[in-house]
Amino acid sequence: MPRSQAHTSTVRTSRGLRRRTVRIAAAGLTAVAALTLTACGGQDNPLRTSAAKPYHPAPRPAEEPAAEPAAEPADGAPARGGAAGLGGPRPDGGSAERTSATDGGSGARAGAGSGTQRAGQSDSVRHRACDAARIRIVAQPLKEPVNHLLLVATNTSGATCDLYDAPNLRFDAAQSPLAVLPDSRPQAVVTLAPGESGYAGVLTSSADGSGRHGHRATSLSVSLPGRDGKGSIGGSARVPLPGGSVYLDDSAWVTYWQSDVRDATTW
CATH class of the missing domain: 1.20.5 (Single alpha-helices involved in coiled-coils or other helix-helix interfaces)
Known part of the structure; x- marks a missing residue:
C-alpha cells in the first residue's frame, strides 16, 4: 500500500x-x-429510604387485647357511659345517676285543715288508724241540706293517721251503729296529717216525714274502726249534740269519711 x-x-x-x-x-x-x-x-420520603430514619412499622404486642365495641342493653337502648355522674355503674355497685337536690318528693300535701285521699295506697305507705282518743270530733248543724249534721274529725296528735271506712255512731243507748250510706264510699282512704280534718255527713231524719219511729235523741257516741273496717280504735268518744238533742228516725244514715266537706254534704 x-x-x-x-x-x-x-x-x-x-x-x-x-x-x-x-x-x-x-x-x-x-x-x-x-x-x-x-x-x-427516593430521598423525598426519608422514612422510606433514609438510613437515619428507616421505615419499620412497630408490631402490635401479642398480649394487648383488641378493643371491643360497647355492648348494648337487651332492649336495644344504647349503652350509657360508665363515668361517675353520667349514669354508669359506680365501683360500689350502685347507680351514678344524679337526682335533683330540690326534688319536692312524691307530691304536694293537701292544704292545712283538710284530709288527703291517697288512691291505690299500698301497705308500705299506710299509716296507723286514727285513734278516737287522739282525734277531736265535733257535730255541727247544717242549714242545707235540712235535717243534717256534719261530723268534723281533727287530728290532734303529732303523727299522721288514716281514717278508715265510716264512723260508728250510736245515739242514746242504741245496740247497733247507724247505717252507712253505701254510695258515699270514697276512692281512697282519708289520711290526716297533724291538724288536718276529715268529714262525714249525717242524715238524722227524712225531710218529707216518711221515716218511722221518730224520737228525740240526747246523746251521741262515736268510735273509729280499724283498717279492716271493724273494731273500735281508742274506744268511743262522747260528742255533744247541737242544742243538746236531735230528732232521729229510722231513715237516718252516715256517710263514709271524706277529705272534702262538700263530699260529705251533697247526699
Missing part, C-alpha cells in the same frame, strides 16, 4: 475510535444522571 493511502486509513480509524469513545462516554453520563435523579427522588 502506498504511504499516502496508509496515512489516510490511519486518520479515519482514529476518528472512528474518537466518535465511539464519545458515544460511550455520553451513554455513561446519561446512566449516571439517571441514577442520580432516582436517588434524589
Whole structure:
C-alpha cells in the first residue's frame, strides 16, 4: 500500500475510535444522571429510604387485647357511659345517676285543715288508724241540706293517721251503729296529717216525714274502726249534740269519711 493511502486509513480509524469513545462516554453520563435523579427522588420520603430514619412499622404486642365495641342493653337502648355522674355503674355497685337536690318528693300535701285521699295506697305507705282518743270530733248543724249534721274529725296528735271506712255512731243507748250510706264510699282512704280534718255527713231524719219511729235523741257516741273496717280504735268518744238533742228516725244514715266537706254534704 502506498504511504499516502496508509496515512489516510490511519486518520479515519482514529476518528472512528474518537466518535465511539464519545458515544460511550455520553451513554455513561446519561446512566449516571439517571441514577442520580432516582436517588434524589427516593430521598423525598426519608422514612422510606433514609438510613437515619428507616421505615419499620412497630408490631402490635401479642398480649394487648383488641378493643371491643360497647355492648348494648337487651332492649336495644344504647349503652350509657360508665363515668361517675353520667349514669354508669359506680365501683360500689350502685347507680351514678344524679337526682335533683330540690326534688319536692312524691307530691304536694293537701292544704292545712283538710284530709288527703291517697288512691291505690299500698301497705308500705299506710299509716296507723286514727285513734278516737287522739282525734277531736265535733257535730255541727247544717242549714242545707235540712235535717243534717256534719261530723268534723281533727287530728290532734303529732303523727299522721288514716281514717278508715265510716264512723260508728250510736245515739242514746242504741245496740247497733247507724247505717252507712253505701254510695258515699270514697276512692281512697282519708289520711290526716297533724291538724288536718276529715268529714262525714249525717242524715238524722227524712225531710218529707216518711221515716218511722221518730224520737228525740240526747246523746251521741262515736268510735273509729280499724283498717279492716271493724273494731273500735281508742274506744268511743262522747260528742255533744247541737242544742243538746236531735230528732232521729229510722231513715237516718252516715256517710263514709271524706277529705272534702262538700263530699260529705251533697247526699
